[in-house]
Amino acid sequence: MKFAQKIASAVLGPAPVSRDRALGLSERLAAVTTLTSSLEYLSQRKEIRQGGLNDWNIVKDVQAESTPLVRRLLDAVSGPRTTTALHVARAAVAAGMLLPGNSRLRGAGSLFLGASSALLYPRHRYGTDGSDQVAILVQTATGAARLARSPQAKDALLWYVALQANLSYLVSGWVKLIGEPWRDASALSGVMRTRTYGHPGMYRWTQEHPTAAKYLTHGVLALECLFPLAYACGGRLARPVIASAAAFHLANGYFMGLGRFVTAFTAMHPMVAYTSTPRSHPAVAGRDDRALPVALALLAAAAGIAAGTAVQRRLRTTEGWHTSRVLTTRHGNELQYEVLSPGDDGRPVLVFAAGMVSTSEHFAWITERLAQDTGHGVVTYARAGYAGSRHRDPGRFCLGRSVDDLVDLVNGAVAPDRQVILVGHSLGGEIARRAARQLGERVHGVVYLDASHPDELNRSAQQSETAGRLRGSLVQMTWYLRLGTGILMARPDWLESLPVAYRKKVFAQYADARMWEAGLREWDAVEADFRAHRGDLAPIGGAHGLVVSAQQTVDRDPDQLLMHRELAEAHRGGGRTRTVVVEGAGHDTLLTMSRYAHQVADAITEFFALAPAGGAPSGATAAAMATTATAATTATGKETVK
Structure with missing residues (x-):
């Protein structure tokens, strides 16, 4: 019994x-980290020379946004x-810090090491890691x-430092908990099979002992998520928590090659031990704990x-x-939409459908140009769950629900005697294609902007x-927000890159969980x-089709160009049909950068021969539109807009 009590006490x-x-x-462990770091850099000086991984003539471009003083x-x-x-x-200083003593000069040494690490951090942009950041902190x-x-x-x-240690483990653990690989325990084997951080022997062990690997993965997750328990019950769990964390870093150093992590993170552990010991203990007599309530108050604030x-x-x-309108669809969803221009009676109305995790304001450069320069109506809307649109549908969501919503929007927001031109970007293009089949003769044409297939x-x-x-990223963003x-x-x-008037509204949507929740559902x-x-794709009746591709998309993935042609x-x-590739544009910059977006607007105007707001086109513009209409009638052509 006494033996068991001794073990429990230990x-x-x-x-x-x-x-x-x-x-x-702490200062000695941090000094070991710096000593190891500098010796590694000195042994790899070729990386900082011309042509090396950290050639300053190239790396310094990252600092282009810094102040002139910082750059100098x-x-x-x-x-x-x-x-x-x-x-x-x-x-030399780090080696000196390993010597015994409590002189105030050690403080100057630590500050020099921390300051020089921060100064050199941008210099070694490729090759630095979290251990350097922790060493600077300590x-x-x-x-x-x-x-x-x-x-x-x-x-x-x-x-x-102790609170930073708790925060680093706590945040790391709960972020891992959001990711499915850590919850299903596949993360450990996934890391061990990588070339950069992997270990063949450890990977084989995870495959041969899946149950043990699962317990180990979940154990690491529990350790990080529950690290603050070191302070519970008068610090009774401090020893096992600190020892487990140290063992975790030792394992990382051995299996993943993260040697500096061992001394960097364990350099914070003495502070945790000091602050988690009850004030009644002689070793910490007189300790001032006012920092804790201040930190908690700041955290609450x-x-x-x-x-x-x-x-x-x-x-x-x-x-x-202030001009927003709302329409309720057959599924009970409330769609918020904008009539940017009513247009002239008898002319088609352009209806824009945004991509997934995107906003209707992404079309701003295009819609403003079309609304101002043509006599056609322009309507944008937010799908259910985006912006002010409400997802009320009690049924199981499928892509067909979004298609039905777009059909209902067209029938409810556009006069029955007017045709529409559906314009969709990314997923919005596929929704527009399917909606066009339901709308039939109401559709004058469909514009696919780097659309999904x-x-x-x-x-x-x-x-x-x-x-x-993608799904993992959407889940993480949703939970973070x-x-x-x-x-x-x-x-x-x-x-x-967007027009100034739209930026606050777009950022509010981007930083709000609703958009990411809707994107995950979609x-x-x-x-x-x-x-x-x-x-094959079903035919779209007599509607005209304009396919606009971003050059970066089709260059990176040639299969995408073939599908765009389909x-x-x-x-x-x-x-009539036409395919156009906008040189230099990316999937999103096709809309967000004015020079590309204006090329898109011009392509739409020319292809559909949209008359200017003041009347019919004239001169060279009219001739170009007529040529476009004639040339596109007989065959699908490919053009590059420069």
Whole structure:
């Protein structure tokens, strides 16, 4: 009985470490990380020379958006000789940090190592990893703690590192939990079979012992998700939690080759041990714990701000524009739509259908051009679940529901005596194609903008491979945004290419979970639908067909060009057809970049001979439109718009 109690006492209980002891252990472990790092870089100096992986003449382009002062500073330290000298100095200081002692000079040494790591981080853009970031964090905090004279300041810095350690494990674990590979325990074998981080022996073990591999995978997941339990019950779980985390990093170092991770992450463990020990223990007597409630208060405030931002974005997303209208479809869905231009009676109305996880505002450059320059009506709408459109359908969602919604929108928003031209991008193109068959003679034509093909997952290896990762990305984005992390999202670069008036509205949708939830719902239905596709495309009656492809899409995947041609062929039953490739455009930039979008608008105008708002086309424009109409009548042509 006493033996069992001794074992329990050795395993369960706090890990008492004094303030000075915690500082010493942490700074030495972090110094080992820096020493290893600099020795590795010194042994691979060819990578920083001209033509190397980290040739500064190439790598510095990443810093183009930095301030002039930062760029000058980085240029000053990024010459091969200067970089080498810095690493030699870092190695010498790091080696000195391993010597015994508690001098305040150790603080200056740690600060030098942390600052030099941060300065060299952009220099070694390819090859750096999370261990360098953790080392910078620990060295900055321990250096400041060494130089601080107040015990309260020292404790605040130690608490800072300890809380960062808890946060790193906690976030890593819950992010993994969102991913299906960690929940179904396939992640471990998946990593072990990779060339970069894999280990053949460990991979074979996971295949030969699937049950044990499953327990191991879930054990790692539990360790990270529950790491803060080290503070529970007076720190009784501190020892097993810290020991398990250290063992986890040792395994990563051996099997995955992440040697620096071992010393980098374990450098935070002494701080965890120090802060998780009850204040009544002699080793931590007098410890100042005010940093914890302050951190929790800041966290609560941040959560409140994040929630407020999410609510504001949700309201901006759902309120639409002041001209927005709403139509209820046969399935009970409420579609929010915009009539950007009513157009002249008797002329076809252009109705735009966006792609998956996209907004109707993505068409802004095209719709503004067509609304202003032609006498035709222009209508955009958001599918159920996007923007202010509500998904009310109680039935199981399938792609046909979105097709029915588009048909109902056309019949409800466009006068019965007017024809429509359906314009769809990506998935919106396939929805438009199917809707055209239902609408029959009401459809004057269909425009496919880098549109999806129902057989693309079966015929395109690239599309099929991408599909395997897409659902995981949608799931992760949905959960991240549900948890309020939208406040951390940066504005994507492509957003700045849209007209200024649309950017806030689009970003609000992009940073709101509703769009990603709708996209996930659509993708599940689309994948099942496309995988089951067999046979040729059904003909589209007498409707004209204009197929516009992005050059980057067809260059990257030649199968896509063949399928785009088939979309045009489906209109050969009586309508005119044409295929156009926009040089330089990508799948999304076809819409978001004005120069490409205006080429698309011009192609639509010419193909359908859309008259300007002031009347019929004249001069060279009229002749070009007439030539377009005549040439496209007899055969499907391929053009490149420059």
